[in-house]
Amino acid sequence: MSLDPPDAPWVKDFPLKVFACGEPMDKASGGVRRPWHRYGYCPAFIPWLKAHTRDYDVVTVHGLWNFSTMGARAALVGADVPYLVMSHGMLDPWFKRNFPLKGAMKQALWWFNEGPLVNNARAVLFTSEEERILARQSFTPYRAKERVVAYGTSDPGPLRPGQTEAFRALVPNLRRPYLLYLSRIHPKKGCDLLIDAFAEIARDGDGVDLVMAGPVSDDYFAELKALAERRGIADRIHWPGMLRGDAKWGGFHGCEAFVLPSHQENFGIVVAEAMACAKPVFITNKVNIWREVTAGGGFADEDDRPGVVRLLRRFAALSLDERQVIGERARAIFLSSFEVSRAAEDLNDACRDAMAGRT
Structure with missing residues (x-):
């Protein structure tokens, strides 16, 4: 499930099924872009999540500070479907220190949206020990069940001709x-x-x-x-x-x-x-x-x-x-x-543990 335009080429070319509920590209390019569109606002997103969340064994929420996390908080917190949150560095205190006004706004959002989402997740996934440690310094209250998982990319192999x-x-x-x-x-x-x-x-x-x-x-x-x-x-x-x-x-x-x-x-x-x-x-x-x-x-x-x-x-x-x-x-x-297969193994293990009630 994503906020991408359903007619986007990267959605069409993706090898797995994607439920893209964003505004179509032809409509978005021809109209006025409202401020809330930058946040990813999509009126169909929360109803879809509430209607279909229970179709899945586990849900993984990627990233924070956009409309998808608002929808996730509304649909997942208090529901009986286990979920994970992968922060992708968005809890790093560097941003709060260097952009204090944005940091204050995010603290306000934390109290009613990101905080409940993070603190009620079966696990919050970090891609390094350092990211996990730094996340504790950003917003309060912080009661995340932390877990470090592998992350990476595919092996490019040796130098090739050309x-x-x-x-x-x-x-x-x-x-x-x-x-x-x-x-x-x-x-x-x-x-x-x-x-x-x-x-x-x-x-x-x-x-x-x-x-x-x-x-x-x-x-x-x-x-x-x-x-x-x-x-x-x-x-x-x-x-x-x-x-x-x-x-x-x-x-x-x-x-x-x-x-x-x-x-x-x-x-x-x-x-x-x-x-x-x-x-x-x-x-x-x-x-x-x-x-x-x-x-x-x-x-x-x-x-x-x-x-x-x-x-x-x-x-x-x-x-x-x-x-x-x-x-x-x-x-x-x-x-x-x-190497990417290590990341896949770790993510699969995290999902299995979430379904089993382990953190």
Whole structure:
């Protein structure tokens, strides 16, 4: 069940049955978008849930702070159907600290909507130990029955023919080995810290370049390029834009290491993808899977300039053999913790336990 338009191509192409109760795309595109539509308001959603919830053995609610959770609270709290809530990072206190007005509004919503939904669930599912710990700091009252489950992505496999060429076509001036950043290019991701820190190791020699891959606004792109110019490393940074398909996997497989200096990251699928490609990863301790990463597959430090400088200096100090060993460990961690079949097993176990009355 979702709030998607029923005529959306991703709904039609989905391999399982989807009950999409949103407004049709042709109607939505031609009309005025009301403020409540941004919240996901759909008049058919709550009646459908109340009428059909008991057709299912267990219900999983994905995400918070939208109309689907309001419908879930109305239909599930107090009903005799067990349900789970997967927060997907939406209980992270980072948002409350950085957007206090929104945080106050969410606390009000918590008292009558999200709070009852979360506190009455058979289990609230988190994708890392760090996410579970941080969730306790956001809203009150908080009485969730917490459970950490695996999360991740499919194994991309080894480098395939054409992948390197697809990537290299997007970075024609790249001649050196390189560090890879691949994510949305946004202030939240610590991109300015990365460029500043990279300047510190770049001036020590011609070891590596930096590839900054991802979508970016024109204003922020100009700001980052100006920073690179001021630090004298503009020719050492490459901007291929968004990487997809073969170019993406060519970029992963060809890099020396992967870097993500985010100020907040609930999971970081790109981190798991880099580990799947047997690459050492260097992240901040605000990427919530840092505990798993630092079990042998990479390093984590603070999300400030000194922390990111330490990360890159740590990379520069590694020998080629050490990078290979850490990369092999990273892949082993991916297979044991982040490969998608592990996530499916954990979610199935959580559903079975909910049906059996276990948490």
